[in-house]
Amino acid sequence: MQNVAAFFNTAEKLKQEIISPGLCSGCGACTGYCPYIKSYGERIGVVHDCRITEGVCYRICPRAATKYDDLRKDTFGSAARDLVLGNFAGIYFARACDESIHGMGQYGGVVTALSVFALKTGIIDCALMTGGDFTGAKPVVSADKEEILACAGSKFNASPSLSLFQDAVKKGFQNIGIIGRPCQVTAARKMQQVAEIKGERLSFIAGLFCMGSFSPEFYQFIKDKGLGKYEKMDIPGDVKFSSENEETCFPYDEIREYIRKACLICYDPLSELADLSVGSTESDYGWNTLITRTVKGVKLVEDAVASGAIEIKEYPDELLPMLKKAVFNKKKRVLERPDATYLELNDQEREYFLGAGGEE
Ligand SMILES: Cc1cc2nc3c(=O)[nH]c(=O)nc-3n(C[C@H](O)[C@H](O)[C@H](O)COP(=O)(O)OP(=O)(O)OC[C@H]3O[C@@H](n4cnc5c(N)ncnc54)[C@H](O)[C@@H]3O)c2cc1C
Structure with a gap:
């Protein structure tokens, strides 16, 4: 049949x-x-x-056929692009100026500080975020400062926060922000083009760096190992669970099996289609790496700096080759996989990663 x-x-x-x-x-x-x-x-x-x-x-599925050049054109026009880092205007070290936001953030608290600032200044009237904690992530529509603060901190599972978009629309929100993983950023760009679902109401997209998220089975691992007693989880190489006075680490290889299969074919570890992207610095965990990408993203950061919501400093020259190498290698690995069929890239881009030399 x-x-x-x-x-x-x-x-x-x-x-x-x-x-x-x-x-x-x-x-x-x-x-x-x-x-x-x-x-x-x-x-x-x-x-x-x-x-x-x-x-x-x-x-709108980010794993269905995805013509990156079309999405880039819709997002950035014909602006020149770095094949590894994507379109960007600036790259910085950044952190929240408010001590309490800085303290509750995963690293510098930049995402939380910018979300609070965007809400306060009317850039967004709510944001689709991820609450809960690493023992149970939870999609949330945050419409006030307290709700945004409650979402601070990374949960390394794949919380389906875009599922709340229609809830936010039905509640009458007009300028909906998204804080999401790269797959969510790609989906959000696709959603923006669909009038039937009121995609135009997605007004600001903040993307996280992401090398992969965990499958639901990871929660069982946390339970079995008794890790729920810790306050924070991080992956600065090994996987670390910590509270104020104690911590425990696992080699990454021990939890590798929990990485979602969908993440193995992800070509976009830096949320290239976002208005701005935020990740760790891999060197100073009190700061974030912040990449501004669109005019909207640049303006939000300029205004947030001017009003004292975040501070920024120059991205160290010596770190850029390391960041680019990590991203280059991830993209190359993905392009070599036979199951990454959803990716529709131009020949020049494929050749850059797979061609002779094939090294950043
Ligand atoms: C699954 C995952 C993998 C990541 N991998 C990397 C990596 O390899 N390298 C790197 O540099 N950075 C990675 N990050 C990003 C990093 O952990 C921080 O989220 C980022 O640096 C922002 O830090 P912050 O201090 O500004 O965050 P905060 O101010 O604490 O804000 C965190 C924000 O992240 C959102 N969030 C939390 N969990 C999720 C989730 N599961 N899905 C979507 N949104 C979520 C919350 O809504 C909150 O707004 C990853 C994040 C996630 C969720």
């Missing part, structure tokens, strides 16, 4: 091509407006096929 999913972009096709083979990144974009697609914690399931031949669910 020939399946309709072979020809049309239906929920069934999403199921067959992306969810069933384990390639779903858990971004949550496809849930929330379709009664046939549900999220069960961090798992997404298609409960019924439909007969909509050009389903929004498939169109």
